[in-house]
Amino acid sequence: MGEQVNGAGLLLQAMLRCGVDHVFAVESEAAGPALAALDAAAGDDLEVVKARDEIAAAAMADAFTFRSKKISAVVTGSGGRSLAQVSAVTNAWADKIPLLSISVCDDDAPDFNKGVDRRRFDQTGVFRAVTKWHARAEVVEDIPALIIKGLAESVRGRMGPVHIDIPARLLREAADVDLFAGLTEGARPAFAPRRLRPDPALVEKAVDELFQARRPLCFIGAGVMRSGAEATLAAFLTKTGIPVTTSMAGMGGVSSDHECFIGGPSYAAGEAFHRAIKKADCVLALGTAFGGLEGFGKPPLWNGRIKFIHVDIDPLQIGLNVSPAVPVQADVNTFLTELAAAMERHNFRTPAAWGEWRSELLALKKGRYARLLKEAYRDWPAIHQGRLAHELGKKVAQDDLLMVIDGGNTALYAAMYAPPLKPGQSFFPYGMAALGAGVPAAVGMQLASPERRVMLCTGDGSMLYNVQELETIADRGLPIMIVVNNDSAWNMIRCAQTSMYACNYIGTDLPDIDYAQIAKGFGFHAETVTRAAEIVPAYERARDSGGPALVNVVTDKTNYPDAVISFALVEFDGVELDPGNLLKGFWRSRSDGFARAAERVAYIYKSFISG
Numbered sequence: 001m002g003e004q005v006n007g008a009g010l011l012l013q014a015m016l017r018c019g020v021d022h023v024f025a026v027e028s029e030a031a032g033p034a035l036a037a038l039d040a041a042a043g044d045d046l047e048v049v050k051a052r053d054e055i056a057a058a059a060m061a062d063a064f065t066f067r068s069k070k071i072s073a074v075v076t077g078s079g080g081r082s083l084a085q086v087s088a089v090t091n092a093w094a095d096k097i098p099l100l101s102i103s104v105c106d107d108d109a110p111d112f113n114k115g116v117d118r119r120r121f122d123q124t125g126v127f128r129a130v131t132k133w134h135a136r137a138e139v140v141e142d143i144p145a146l147i148i149k150g151l152a153e154s155v156r157g158r159m160g161p162v163h164i165d166i167p168a169r170l171l172r173e174a175a176d177v178d179l180f181a182g183l184t185e186g187a188r189p190a191f192a193p194r195r196l197r198p199d200p201a202l203v204e205k206a207v208d209e210l211f212q213a214r215r216p217l218c219f220i221g222a223g224v225m226r227s228g229a230e231a232t233l234a235a236f237l238t239k240t241g242i243p244v245t246t247s248m249a250g251m252g253g254v255s256s257d258h259e260c261f262i263g264g265p266s267y268a269a270g271e272a273f274h275r276a277i278k279k280a281d282c283v284l285a286l287g288t289a290f291g292g293l294e295g296f297g298k299p300p301l302w303n304g305r306i307k308f309i310h311v312d313i314d315p316l317q318i319g320l321n322v323s324p325a326v327p328v329q330a331d332v333n334t335f336l337t338e339l340a341a342a343m344e345r346h347n348f349r350t351p352a353a354w355g356e357w358r359s360e361l362l363a364l365k366k367g368r369y370a371r372l373l374k375e376a377y378r379d380w381p382a383i384h385q386g387r388l389a390h391e392l393g394k395k396v397a398q399d400d401l402l403m404v405i406d407g408g409n410t411a412l413y414a415a416m417y418a419p420p421l422k423p424g425q426s427f428f429p430y431g432m433a434a435l436g437a438g439v440p441a442a443v444g445m446q447l448a449s450p451e452r453r454v455m456l457c458t459g460d461g462s463m464l465y466n467v468q469e470l471e472t473i474a475d476r477g478l479p480i481m482i483v484v485n486n487d488s489a490w491n492m493i494r495c496a497q498t499s500m501y502a503c504n505y506i507g508t509d510l511p512d513i514d515y516a517q518i519a520k521g522f523g524f525h526a527e528t529v530t531r532a533a534e535i536v537p538a539y540e541r542a543r544d545s546g547g548p549a550l551v552n553v554v555t556d557k558t559n560y561p562d563a564v565i566s567f568a569l570v571e572f573d574g575v576e577l578d579p580g581n582l583l584k585g586f587w588r589s590r591s592d593g594f595a596r597a598a599e600r601v602a603y604i605y606k607s608f609i610s611g
């Protein structure tokens, strides 16, 4: 018999032995024993971060793991507290981020002598739907084995969150520490991708397809980052000259100043993306499933003649939406390494046609960027969001900040206007397209990289979802800078109402909230900016304050980015676009400026009609 501990102690020791060194939690009476054990052990080897809300705790863990590539854990109580995690855990599931989500659950057998609580529900069933693996501890001895298994499952194949339910009474039950005797160093599951090798015959087939292509395109998803293939990909692109763009989740898989990058993610590249998917004849799709916001990889936006080489670690993702000529189940990094070697063996030289094709797309990218900057830097009566994104993007690059993005149009502006960003430098917790992860994600990013500063660019609507976590930032004195693009609107939805419902705005105007005052209340350095020339000085004062800071930038409610037109085509699938309403919308919004309308028409022509 070894030393006696209780279930809470077992949970703590299992996490420590498996290398989990960041736990994001919210206090609760049911999880109390676990949190007390974690708190007592907190120190150099374990950081325990207490959030104000469970959804925020899970969003912090998501961003922490994205940046650090170390699996972190979320620990919350039962019932509503546990449910509050679900949205953020689902986001991580969609983004393929491995997380260990733990919550306390009701005891298996209700005590009917006491009474029946009508609020009991199938908590495990809820998490089962949104995690890649889940389990429930039945006896106290289950706890360490489930933690070890759960961590291993979270990184096996397609990565993602796992969930464990622990009945509250087990946390207090006594157990034997000798349970760990068999757990050696080698058993420790790591955030290490499984290096599944491709079938060599399929690598040869991929070479054949590429050699026959005249207009190849590389389209990458989050799988590139999960397999740690960023450097291999960059070298492969440099060598072959194949133009590249990304899915929403794949943003950051390739440096945005790579000579083959045509812009993105997805439609944020505007006409360059549309031309690429309209004319490509062979697409090397790496770790991506072709979701709705990428146009599903099929007509009408993509051309129907494309030969896809579709590579993914998870066979269920391959051929989802597209019918690949070469379906390859493999780790992306390993596949790319073997593909490059096979091309070399076949004496690959970049064909002239590939060079012309890349130049065609890069010229479109350049023209678009010049047009975007010209529009953003005109003398508008209110700050243009593109100007804000561009000024901030330059600062992110100069000061080597990490960037977190949250919002509707705000996120599009950031993607369209921000200058070069390196892999892993920016995090857009896109997952289920759920707003509000920005503030907690900034906390997770900052904790993962204490040596660099994080800037959060958020929409005002998004800011309102997790504003309470300003307290977590202030409490820990994290040097996070928040910039609110405050257009007093849910603008991505509002601008759709301009064109679809002829300016009949319902529920999308937000009040003019003074976020600087709110942040001051939490102890932040904070100020409001209303003129474009004030953006950079305000940023510099925020940076120089050294601590938590917020800049509330009042921007133009009537403005919207052209790329949102492409998103609307798939996002609002099923909503009939009535041409009469469209024209009425243009007419009724004429006071916003016909120059803008002309820009939109140019976008539609360049993206959907020309080429």
Ligand SMILES: Cc1ncc(C[n+]2csc(CCOP(=O)(O)OP(=O)(O)O)c2C)c(N)n1
Residues within 6 Å of the ligand: 406, 407, 408, 409, 410, 411, 433, 434, 435, 436, 458, 459, 460, 461, 462, 463, 485, 487, 489, 490, 491, 492, 493
């Ligand atoms: C949790 C959640 N609720 C609603 C939506 C739908 N939605 C998408 S964009 C958007 C508006 C976002 O407003 P804001 O953050 O101010 O960004 P803006 O579009 O104004 O730049 C909304 C409500 C969503 N994506 N997620």
Ligand SMILES: [Mg+2]
Residues within 6 Å of the ligand: 459, 460, 461, 485, 486, 487, 488, 489, 490, 491
């Ligand atoms: Mg807004």
